[in-house]
Amino acid sequence: MLQYTIRRFISVIPVMFIVSVIVFLLVHLTPGNPAYLILGEDSSQESIKQLEQQLGLDKPIVVQFFDWIKNILTGDLGQSIYSSEPVTQVIFDRFGPTFSLMLLSLIFILVISIPIAIFVVAMRKTILDPIFLTISLLGVSIPEFWFAILLVLAFGVTFPIFPVAGYAPIAEGVFSWLYYLILPAFVLAAVEVGLIARMLRDGMLESINQDYTRTVRAKGVRESTVLMKHVFANALIPTTTVVGTAVAGLLGGTVIIETLFTIPGIGQLLIDSIYRRDYPVIQGVVLIISAIYVLINLLVDLLYAFLDPRIRYD
Template identity: 80%
Template sequence: MLQYTIRRFISIIPVMFIVSVIVFLIVHLTPGNPAYLILGEDSSPEAVAQLEEQMGLNKPMALQFVDWIKNIFVGDLGESIYSSEPVTDVIMDRIGPTFSLMITSLTIALFIAIPIAIFVVWRRNTFLDPLFTSFSLVGTSIPEFWFALLLVLGLGVAVPIFPVAGYVPIAEGFIDWIYHLILPAFVLAAVEIGLIARMLRDGMLESVNQDYTKTARAKGVRESIVLMKHVFSNALIPTTTVIGVTVAGLLGGTVIIETMFTIPGIGQLLIDSIYRRDYPVIQGVVLFIAVVYVIVNLLIDLLYAFLDPRIRYD
């Protein structure tokens, strides 16, 4: 297990290098000059050239990339062009709202998807099967921004139950914190509920008529125990994979949802930085998202060995 973990961590290096190259090229090949945005369109060419020299934007692109990569290896993502703060500090200031939104969304998705999947398997071969399939397809097909607009209009404007904007840190009170997160978190969770529930239900249906489940029933074990002890546990491997993908999807979904609900997280920071042509922050945020995605996938792979003792990474 230790050797496998070390190898996986080493394999992250080339992946992140490729990601950094793609991110750097996309950002720097996008039209727009940060110097003009900072000084204004009426600024003189001399002033723009001087600011570009201060920010290092007058260097050849290859040299800018080399400097950026060297700084990454020492933990320096550069400074924000907009605020002159270290990019690492800017990202760390925004992690709290984003992770709060992700954790709340994942919790809602699991608390709804798992009981639904188990209940549908328990009542299999009834009208619930086609009903569940229809609802899960609808859930995975709903565009997040459209669903968010419906909830805002319905539960935030027409019937003002939940706030439609803003964020309250958990340090200022758990009730206010969760109250401001419920609406955006449910929007993110809605798409993932159908995916997780369907994967868990399909995995359980594959195990429900296996020989070991028939043996358990023949011994007089109740159906509920058979479902939870034998069927559910064997369906966790593919479901865990989907949950890992879901975490990455939630992180990407925060870009839209945080902007719509004005939550000061990583997603809104990325959108604001794109408008400002703040190259260092854009590169740092995208690289941070890629690191989280790779680490989550590594943790999911390691979790397989704990869920199924037959899996070994020797």
Template identity: 75%
Template sequence: MLQYTIRRLFSIIPVMLIVSVIVFLIVHLTPGNPAYLILGEDSSPEAIAQLEKQLGLDKSMAVQFVDWIKNILMGDLGQSIYSSEPVIQVIMERVGPTFSLMITAMSLTLIIAIPTAVFIVWRRNTILDPLFTSASLLGASIPEFWFAMLLVLGLGVAVPIFPVAGYVAIDVGLGDWIYHLILPAFVLASVEIGLIARMLRDGMLESVNQDYTKTARAKGVRESVVLMKHVLSNALIPTTTVIGVMIAGLLGGTVIIETIFTIPGIGQLLIDSIHRRDYPVIQGVVLFIAVVYVFVNLLIDLLYAFLDPRIRYD
């Protein structure tokens, strides 16, 4: 296990290098001059050229990329062009709202998806099964931004039950924290609930008539115990992979949801930085998302060994 983990950690290096190259090229090849945006349209060419030199934008792209990689290896993501603050500090200030939104959305997903899948398998071969399939496909097909706008208009404006904007830190109050996150978190979870429940339901249906479940029933074990102890535990292994992908999808989905609900997280920071052409922050945020994605996949692979003792990485 340890050797496998070390190999996977070393394999992250070329992945991050490729991500760095792609992000750098996309950011710097996109039209727009940060110096022009900072000084305004009435600024003189001399002032713009001076600010470009001050920001290091007058250098060639190759030199800028090499300097950026050197700084990353030393743990420095640079400074924000807009605020002159270290990029790492800017990102860390926005991590709390984003991770809070992700944790709430993931909790809602698992709380709803797992019992739903177990119940559908328990009531298999009834009218509930095709209804569940249709509902899961509908949930996965609805665009997040459209569903978010519907909830804002329905539960935030027409019937003002939930707040439609803003974020409250958890140290202010647990109730207010959840109250402000429940609506955007449900939007993020709505797409994933159907996917997780459908995957878990399919996995359980494959195990429900296996020999070990028939043996358990022959011993007089109740059907609910068979489903929870034998069928569900085996179906969780492939579902865990989908949950790992879901976590990465939630991190990407926050870009849209945080903008709609005005949550000051990583997603809104990325959108604001794109508007400002704040190159260091854009590169730092995308690199941060890539690192989280890679490490989540590593943790999911390691989790397999705990869910199934037959899996070994030696």
């Protein structure tokens, strides 16, 4: 287990290097001059050249890339061109709202999808099963931004129950924190709920008529116990994979949702930095999101051994 974990961590290094190359090239090959955006339209060519030299933008792109990689290895993601603050500090300041949004979305996903899947399996011979399949397919197909706009119109305009913009940190009170995050978190979770519930339902249906479940029933065990203790437990492996991918995907979804609901998180920071051509911040945010995605997939793989004792990484 330890050797496997070490190998997986080592395999992350080339993946992150490739990601860093792609991110750097995409950011630096797009049109737009940060120095020009900072100084404004009335700035002279001399002042622009001077600021480019100060920011290191006058160096060849290869030199800029290896300077950036060298700084990353020391834990330095650079300095924001827009605010002159360290990129790590800028990202850390915005991480709280994003983490809160992801946490509440994950709670919604698990609390909604797992009971629905178990209930549908228990009622598998009724009309509820095809109805669930239709609704889950519809939920996966609906674009996040469109669903968000519908909820904003419904619960923010027509029936003004929830705020449609802003964020309250949990330090100001749990109620205020939830009040601002319920709507965006539900939007972020809605797409994943259908997928995870469908995956769990399929996994349970695959296990429900296996020989071991027939043996358990033959011993007189109640159907509810068979579903929860045997069928549900065996369906957790494929479902865990989907949940892990969904959690990592929530980071990408926050870019859209935070922009729509004006939440000052990492997603909103990324959009603002793109408009400002703030190269160091863009690179730092995308790199950290990629690293979190890779680490979540690694944790999911390691979690398999705890969910199923038969799995061993030797």
